[in-house]
Amino acid sequence: MKAAFYTLGCKVNQYEAQILEQLFSAAGYEIVPHTEPADVYVINSCTVTATGDQKTRRMLRHLKSQNPDAVVALTGCYPQAFPHAADRLPEADVVTGARGRERLAALVERARATGERIVDIRPHERGESFEPMRAEQFSERTRAFVKIEDGCERYCAYCIIPTARGPVRSKKPDELRAELEGLAKAGYREAVLVGINLSCYGKDLGLRLIDAVELACSVEGIERVRLGSLEPELLTDGDIERMSRQPKLCPQFHLSLQSGCDATLKRMNRHYDAAEYARIAGSLRRHFDNCAVTTDIMVGFPGEDEAEFAQSLAFAEEIALAKAHVFAYSRRPGTRAADMPGQVPRAVKEARSARMIETTLRTRAAFLAAQVGSRQPVLFESRTADGMQEGYTPNYTPVRVRADEPLAGSIREVRIVSAHGDWCEGELPSQPSTAVNQKEGAL
Template sequence: MRVSFYTLGCKVNQYETQAIAAQFQKAGFELAGPEEKADVFVVNSCTVTATGDKKTRNRLARFRRENPDAVVVLTGCFPQAFPEKAKALPGIDVVTGAGNKNRLVELTLRAISEKSRIVEIAEHTPGEGFEEMQVQDFGEHTRAFVKIQDGCDHYCSYCIIPTARGRVRSKPLEAIRRELSVLAQNGYREVVLVGINLPCYGKDLGLRLIDAAECACSVEGIERVRLGSLEPELLTDEDMMRLAAQPKFCPQFHLSLQSGCDAILRQMNRHYTTEEYLEIVRFIRNHFENPSITTDIIVGFPGESEEHFLQSLAFVREVGFARVHCFPYSRREGTRAAALPGQLPARVKEERNRRLAAEAERCKAAFLKEQVGRTEEVLLERQRENGSFEGYTKNYTPVRIKGEGLATGQIVLCRLDCCSEEHCLGCAI
């Protein structure tokens, strides 16, 4: 039998899909692409925005139309956060939530053999353990993502994720070391540690994120270690000093900002001010060699005035981010922000988003210009049709490079000679 997967959302979801796919393969299934015919179709859903829910529903309906006799499986954050809505969707044979992923093969085989519909959405409970999964291969990808943390206790006013993912729980260090050792043996030289609220790693184990990072850096064969998205207020000076002492650590910090206006940060229930955020940025730039700072920003949050927006715009300019993922606020059912007064019209949100995106492009251009003239190690990720390669430096600067004897997966020393709007151009030395 053939199984196909469709994944929405974050790197954690992508990791979990990879782990589930390996379990199906172990059970004798053949993997098919998301556009190919299959006997089983699995959607690993995201519910951060209502748009994500719509994409999930559309994809499920399309697959059912094109494969009327297949078994359709829905898992992930959408059914966990909105179980009644998920159960009501027509044509779904197996419905599970954000947990139970290690039982997905079992539930699917039951649905096939019993020809029955199965709904098993386990509620999150205080003290629940980390659902350990292992991934040994990421296909053609040259870097591996490793989920080490799940859940969030912060309850930002716009976010449904604590409902979908439950409380903080963490992967033990020995399990991290074991998984990374296998990945290193399989040729992966760079890993990215990811989680739902990554800096909360170890809260349930008496550990901190730095312990997991040091563990990853200690694994023989792993040459570069990155961290996923970070909540800025959870990074201590001591943790960052220990990170700076790790030669394998990649100085790329994705610090989620969400707004550059203190009044809006309070409305969002974020736990820092813009000045505190700026102090963290200054500390990073003082203690790491050529770091990059990237971020996410929500535009048009309820109550955001033009003055608030201009403060946010000015803050982006002041920080000088290497990259900004900006997007209009999306009203999310089940969150406090959905009921806040001052909901803005779509046209206002879209117009502000365009202005912020333009400023973000200027910041990115300035950052790329700063990289010109440097000599950096580049992990080659893909070969282009003209024979050149694309890859990333340790601080995640995108680079296009030409040279003799190059191959995907290599880490090569490269001189960055010039830059375009999107990347640096370099030559292997």
């Protein structure tokens, strides 16, 4: 028996897809790419945007038309947020939501044995616990993503995720330690802690995110700990100071901005203003040497006029982001923003996206240029198409070097010699240095 998986969306979704692969493998399935013939296809959906829903429906139709005798299962955020819409998709033989992943393999087996169509979407409940799951391996052999939090209760005006993911719940510390120790024994050098609203980790346990960070950094064999996307206003100065005492914690922080205009942020129901965001970014930069602040920026939110966009654009340049994911607002049925007045025309959103991207590419280039002349520990991961070997510094600068020896999986000190577009080129020093992450002139 063969099973194939197709996953859309965030790192949490990718982590959960890995858990599903482990469950199906334990049930006797051989895991194959979704482009190959299989007995079962599982689509792990994302519903952040309406475009994500469209991709899910297209893939459902494609897989069923190409493999009419296979069982096709739809799971994840889309059916959880829109159960009635998912129930009406005839190509899906099994439909489940974002809860109870441990049941999916059994439901698929039932559908294969009986031929019945199964819809089993269980609503979220107050007080539900963190779903037990422990990743054992990933296709990427150097970095492991570890889901430590699920759910969100922030209710941003544009976001359907609180409906799809339910209340905040967190992985218990002993479960987190056991998972990290297993990954370390499997050879992973870096652990990335991820969650739907990662900053809320521990709310249900009487803990805070810093507690998970300190625990992860204490695990022998894990040499780097990195954080996923963060809601900025939940990072206190005390937490940042405690984080700065952990030498394993990577100085790269993805603080979700969305807009640099206070009026826009208020309509979005974000819980900070531009000044607070700048203060938190400044605190991180004071506490972490050579710190990278990255973000997401939305343009064209309902009611955003040219003056508001200009404020957001100026803030993005002023805050000197190391990298930004810029995207246009997409109307999401089921959210408050979908019915707000002042919907911005598509052409205007596209023009603003282009201007914001141009600005953030300039700040990105300045950040990469500032890395030139430094020596950095690089965790190597892969080869590029032209034969160079690529990895990442602690602050997530992509670095490529030319070397005959295989470097994947190793952490090597590299001297950064130039910046090219979205990456830096480096050289392996002929003699090991006694210091890393310092400017050459300071050695």
